[in-house]
Amino acid sequence: MSFFKADNLVKHFGGLAAVNNVSFEVRKGEIFGLIGPNGSGKTTTFNLISGIHRLNSGKVIFKGQEIHRLPTHKICKLGIGRTFQVVKPLGRMTVLDNVIAAAFVRVNTMREARELALQTIDFCGLLPVQNLLAKSLPIAWRKRLEITRAMATRPDLLLLDETSAGLNPTELLKAIELIKKIRDSGTTVIIIEHIMHVIMSISDRIHAINFGQTIGEGTPQEVAQNKAVIEAYLGTDYA
Amino acid sequence: MLSEMKKNLYPLIFLLALAVFPFLAREEYYEHLVILFMMWVIIGSSWNLLAGYTGRVSFGHAAFFGSGAYAAGLLTYHYGISPWWGMATGGLLATAVAFPFGWITFRLRGAYFALATLALNEVLKDAAKIAEPLTNGMVGILIMPTFSSKLPYYYIIMAMMVLTILCMRLTVHSKLGYYFVSIREDQDAAESMGINTTRYKMISLGIGTFWTGLAGAFYMNYMGFIDPSVVFSLQDISIAAVLVGIVGGAGTIYGPAVGAFVMIAVQEFFRSGFFGVFKYFGDKTGSAAFATLSEFVKSAHALGFGLLVIFVILLLPNGIVGDWGKIKKRVFRVKTVG
Numbered sequence: 001m002s003f004f005k006a007d008n009l010v011k012h013f014g015g016l017a018a019v020n021n022v023s024f025e026v027r028k029g030e031i032f033g034l035i036g037p038n039g040s041g042k043t044t045t046f047n048l049i050s051g052i053h054r055l056n057s058g059k060v061i062f063k064g065q066e067i068h069r070l071p072t073h074k075i076c077k078l079g080i081g082r083t084f085q086v087v088k089p090l091g092r093m094t095v096l097d098n099v100i101a102a103a104f105v106r107v108n109t110m111r112e113a114r115e116l117a118l119q120t121i122d123f124c125g126l127l128p129v130q131n132l133l134a135k136s137l138p139i140a141w142r143k144r145l146e147i148t149r150a151m152a153t154r155p156d157l158l159l160l161d162e163t164s165a166g167l168n169p170t171e172l173l174k175a176i177e178l179i180k181k182i183r184d185s186g187t188t189v190i191i192i193e194h195i196m197h198v199i200m201s202i203s204d205r206i207h208a209i210n211f212g213q214t215i216g217e218g219t220p221q222e223v224a225q226n227k228a229v230i231e232a233y234l235g236t237d238y239a
Numbered sequence: 240m241l242s243e244m245k246k247n248l249y250p251l252i253f254l255l256a257l258a259v260f261p262f263l264a265r266e267e268y269y270e271h272l273v274i275l276f277m278m279w280v281i282i283g284s285s286w287n288l289l290a291g292y293t294g295r296v297s298f299g300h301a302a303f304f305g306s307g308a309y310a311a312g313l314l315t316y317h318y319g320i321s322p323w324w325g326m327a328t329g330g331l332l333a334t335a336v337a338f339p340f341g342w343i344t345f346r347l348r349g350a351y352f353a354l355a356t357l358a359l360n361e362v363l364k365d366a367a368k369i370a371e372p373l374t375n376g377m378v379g380i381l382i383m384p385t386f387s388s389k390l391p392y393y394y395i396i397m398a399m400m401v402l403t404i405l406c407m408r409l410t411v412h413s414k415l416g417y418y419f420v421s422i423r424e425d426q427d428a429a430e431s432m433g434i435n436t437t438r439y440k441m442i443s444l445g446i447g448t449f450w451t452g453l454a455g456a457f458y459m460n461y462m463g464f465i466d467p468s469v470v471f472s473l474q475d476i477s478i479a480a481v482l483v484g485i486v487g488g489a490g491t492i493y494g495p496a497v498g499a500f501v502m503i504a505v506q507e508f509f510r511s512g513f514f515g516v517f518k519y520f521g522d523k524t525g526s527a528a529f530a531t532l533s534e535f536v537k538s539a540h541a542l543g544f545g546l547l548v549i550f551v552i553l554l555l556p557n558g559i560v561g562d563w564g565k566i567k568k569r570v571f572r573v574k575t576v577g
Contacts, residue, residue, distance in 0.1 A: 050431060076433035084431070090424035092490075101417040105433030110413060153433050 003028040003188065004157055007059040009048055011041075011212075018044045020212040021058075026157070031179065031189045033203030033220075037232055041212040042192045043085055046159050049190075050082045051075045062157065077105060081155030083146035085162045085192070091135030095126055095145055098134050102152040117152055123185075124148040124178060140171040147178065151187070158182060160191040164198050176202055200224065208232070250493065254401065261393055270389045274461065276503045277400045278454050282476075283483035283495025284403050285450035290481070291489030292411060293443040294423025295345070296353045299360030301476035303333040303448040307455025308470040309367065312380040322382055326456045333452020334445050336363070341444040345437060348426070357477070364471035379466025382459070392461050399457065403450050408492055410446060419443050420490075451480075474541065482544060486551050488558025497559050505547060509540030 004026040011019040019041040026032045034042050047053040049060055051072040060068040067075055076082075090098045099117040100110075107113050121130050126148050129141055137145065143163050150158055164175045172195070179202055183189055193199040199206065199220075206223045208216040216226035223229055230238050257277075261270055282304060290296040310332035311325025336359075344355040367374045374380065386392060410416055418439045421429040430436050459465055470476065479502060487498025512518055512533035521529030555562040 052427070052431075071435070072430040073433050073435045076431060082431050084428065088425045088428035090421055090428060092424060093420055097417065097420075101421045101429075101434075102432040104414045104417055108414060113414070113417075149428075149432060 001064045002061070003063065005061040006049065007061065009045065009058040010056045011044055011048055011053060012056050017212050019048065022209060022212070022214055024207045024217065026188060026190060028188055029183070029186070030204040031183050031191060031202050033199045033206035034190060034192045035199055035206055036209040040210045042209065043161055046082060046161055046192065049159060050080060076153055079156035080159065081150035081153045082159035083150050083161055083163055087142045087146050089134035089137065089142050089145055091133065093134055094131055095134055095137070096121065096130045098145060099148055099152045102149040105153045120148055120152040124151060139166050143167065151182065155187055157188045157190065160189060162192055162194060164193055164195050172198065257397060261390055267389050270393055272503055272507060274389065274393055274396050276499050277396045278457060279483055279499035279502060280400050280496045281403045281454040282451050282480050283487065283499050284407050285447040286480040287484045287489055287495045288407060288410065289443050289447040291484055291491070291494070292416065292423060293419040293440060295440060297356040298353045298481060299356035299477050300451055300480040301471045301473065302356070302360045302363045303337060303451040304455040304476050305363060305367065305470035306333045306336045307452030308459040308465045309374065310452070311456035311459040312382060312465055313373065315382045316380050322460045323385070325459065326453060329456025330449040330453040333448045333455065337444050337448040338441065341441050345440045360471060360473060360477050364467050367467035367471060377466060379464055381464045384463040385460065396457055399453060404492065406446070411492060415439070415442065482548050485558060486548060488561035491558065491560040494558050494560040501547070502544060505544050506540050509543050510537055512536050
């Protein structure tokens with residue numbers, strides 16, 4: 001039984017095939033990169049996995065269970081956490097309250113939720129800002145809050161949607177460190193990223209898509225030498 | 240711990256003052272005002288749970304208030320059952336009306352949900368007008384009040400108000416409260432955090448409408464008379480509930496209490512012609528102009544409250560309680576730490 005499997009995902013928006021027959025498998029414990037140029041269907045793939053969009057056809061199988069017909073909140077309960085590319089902080093709540101709200105999916109009492117939230121905040125390095133309002137945070141902290149909130153739901157699989165975009169070099173290093181730490185703590189990660197040296201350095205395997213279709217899969221080295229991938233990113237002259 | 244005690248101190252002192260108030264005032268008129276005030280605290284608080292905490296603004300809370308009032312009135316009118324039994328059924332009927340309504344309309348977001356509540360308000364009002372065999376239509380329902388004194392009503396509504404506020408506090412400081420606010424801030428994020436947003440919006444609606452229905456049933460008992468245009472009134476109940484919430488501070492526990500106080504005060508200030516100032520001058524000078532002016536002022540109470548709301552929105556967008564820190568700084572020149 002595979003840990004996570006996307007089987008022939010198809011999603012049409014009107015006449016546009018945003019995701020067209022994309023299949024991949026993710027092994028437990030790895031960091032799996034999802035790359036592709038702008039508009040290639042990466043975020044749509046995430047939305048299909050987390051149940052925000054419904055599949056036109058195909059299957060999403062998580063720990064042996066078909067999940068593509070479940071509502072988003074049930075998918076989260078089953079153990080798939082996600083972050084949003086356009087961050088969605090709960091603005092008029094403090095950072096701590098943001099994370100407590102997420103922790104309530106695993107525990108029921110206020111005390112337990114607070115404890116779990118504080119643990120997660122500590123783990124993700126948000127302690128210095130825990131009492132600030134989420135809307136007052138700069139972008140780097142907001143991105144980190146997205147990850148923290150997702151981690152507070154104790155996911156087995158975490159979907160990270162461009163959590164490094166807009167960060168400066170120091171922040172970037174910290175973000176990479178955190179993602180590795182998450183993997184080492186036992187959470188499997190699927191990551192969408194545009195910054196090549198980030199995705200190349202942390203992914204165990206990478207899946208590349210363009211125009212909603214798979215153009216390559218393999219280790220970072222393999223994908224970097226893949227003709228179709230180079231063509232998609234740099235144009236035919238370089239391929 | 241100390242700040243926690245201090246937080247509870249003011250409401251407790253206020254409650255104590257309310258408890259002894261009838262013995263000090265000894266006038267039915269003031270008792271009546273305070274009864275109305277306390278009823279509005281209940282309506283405002285339940286509106287606030289839905290709108291202030293869950294972010295689903297209701298422009299039709301009269302629908303639930305009226306349902307509660309009619310539930311209490313009809314049982315007495317048709318079956319002779321004590322209208323106090325109607326208190327329980329009033330709350331439950333309001334919730335029973337709310338559930339199918341919420342189930343259908345919660346897929347609407349923002350202003351569209353608010354418009355749907357407005358529609359529900361009007362639909363129920365017309366239904367109560369048309370269903371004459373059941374509701375007596377525009378003639379209304381008259382029942383004999385249980386008590387001739389206002390005192391029993393005073394303490395009943397006071398108990399209800401305390402229960403409402405305790406219920407709100409418990410709710411807000413629990414998992415429910417966190418879920419409601421999460422839904423208010425971002426429904427998609429909430430859903431991806433494992434929150435069944437539909438279910439929790441229904442729970443918020445259920446609790447909020449239950450207390451409003453209860454207040455409606457109390458109103459039936461207290462006034463002894465209802466008709467569709469009174470209890471399903473758009474401006475006097477639905478809009479007033481919104482204003483009470485906004486003036487006091489949506490999304491704060493004690494905001495609706497402050498808002499209710501301000502509303503009743505402004506209303507009576509105008510209704511009594513600025514506490515009889517015009518009448519006084521009219522009598523003194525013998526000029527008829529003052530009497531006319533007094534009449535104008537009496538019918539302008541809605542305008543007065545409307546102006547107040549405009550000022551509150553412009554200067555204190557989070558309401559009086561929500562912007563208390565700002566008021567302290569500006570008006571009392573107190574420097575707040577942090």
